[in-house]
Amino acid sequence: MRGLKDKVVVLTGGAGGIGRATAGRLAEEGARVAILDLNGEGAATAAAEIGNGAIGIGLDISDQQAVIAAVARVEAEVGPISGLVNNAGWDKMMPFLKSDAELWRRIVDVNLFGPVNVTHAVLTLMAERGEGRIVSIASDAGRVGSSAEAVYSYCKGGVIAFMKTLAREHARQGINCNSVCPGPTDTQLFRDFDPGGKLAAALERAVPMRRVGKPEDYPGMVAFLLSDDAAFITGQVISVSGGLTMSG
Ligand SMILES: NC(=O)c1ccc[n+]([C@@H]2O[C@H](COP(=O)([O-])OP(=O)(O)OC[C@H]3O[C@@H](n4cnc5c(N)ncnc54)[C@H](O)[C@@H]3O)[C@@H](O)[C@H]2O)c1
Numbered sequence: 001m002r003g004l005k006d007k008v009v010v011l012t013g014g015a016g017g018i019g020r021a022t023a024g025r026l027a028e029e030g031a032r033v034a035i036l037d038l039n040g041e042g043a044a045t046a047a048a049e050i051g052n053g054a055i056g057i058g059l060d061i062s063d064q065q066a067v068i069a070a071v072a073r074v075e076a077e078v079g080p081i082s083g084l085v086n087n088a089g090w091d092k093m094m095p096f097l098k099s100d101a102e103l104w105r106r107i108v109d110v111n112l113f114g115p116v117n118v119t120h121a122v123l124t125l126m127a128e129r130g131e132g133r134i135v136s137i138a139s140d141a142g143r144v145g146s147s148a149e150a151v152y153s154y155c156k157g158g159v160i161a162f163m164k165t166l167a168r169e170h171a172r173q174g175i176n177c178n179s180v181c182p183g184p185t186d187t188q189l190f191r192d193f194d195p196g197g198k199l200a201a202a203l204e205r206a207v208p209m210r211r212v213g214k215p216e217d218y219p220g221m222v223a224f225l226l227s228d229d230a231a232f233i234t235g236q237v238i239s240v241s242g243g244l245t246m247s248g
Pocket of ligand 1: 012013014015016017018019036037038039042059060061062086087088089090110114137138139140181182183184185186187188189190
């Protein structure tokens with residue numbers, strides 16, 4: 001893909017799942033990736049595996065000061081950041097009326113304040129330089145809802161609206177902001193919801209392509225949106241979910 005060679009990309013949640021697969025693909029395309037993850041050891045291992053000058057930094061994206069320090073470290077050690085993938089996310093499935101404020105706060109901290117913290121730190125630099133690409137991994141839950149994921153869905157809908165608004169505010173500065181929405185995907189996050197595999201079996205029947213997603217289903221779309229080929233695409237929401245949702 002055009003324009004990814006030597007691009008410095010910050011990617012959150014790259015120690016596992018969709019983020020790990022995406023970090024690997026971006027490095028293959030020549031990008032230098034900084035992986036920010038709660039699992040610092042996993043981030044360092046992933047960075048060593050993908051190579052091409054990647055680094056791993058352990059932090060919680062809901063901690064704004066830690067995010068600001070990490071972004072400064074990436075600029076100093078890797079170079080000027082021109083791409084951001086907001087991928088880290090977390091949820092615990094539970095009917096809304098059974099959930100409590102402690103769970104809501106954690107879900108909002110990670111899935112809403114996390115991308116806001118990282119985007120604010122990175123976009124500040126992109127705006128000064130008049131160049132940048134931001135891709136947020138939202139969810140089909142944010143487009144069409146998802147039972148037992150009310151607060152998570154509210155956050156992911158918020159991420160989609162956040163990207164659209166920043167796309168409008170920064171279009172003339174050459175900064176593109178888009179969202180990618182996975183459907184149910186076989187990662188640790190999903191396995192924690194569904195240890196017996198019953199939900200996955202039901203979803204396989206519901207997905208037109210008759211399977212749940214794999215981490216490898218997403219990196220191509222993310223790499224494309226970060227590339228020069230997507231220069232005229234901004235404020236868009238793209239579902240990658242085997243046809244499960246076909247939003248207008
Ligand atoms: N798996 C699915 O079914 C599915 C469906 C739709 C959307 N998504 C979204 O895709 C993204 C990736 O999810 P995944 O399925 O690969 O999950 P995963 O649990 O396999 O990986 C998530 C990564 O994010 C990191 N992380 C979690 N909280 C963090 C925090 N506060 N600070 C920094 N890092 C943190 C984890 O350590 C982990 O490495 C998430 O935004 C998730 O909401 C997943």
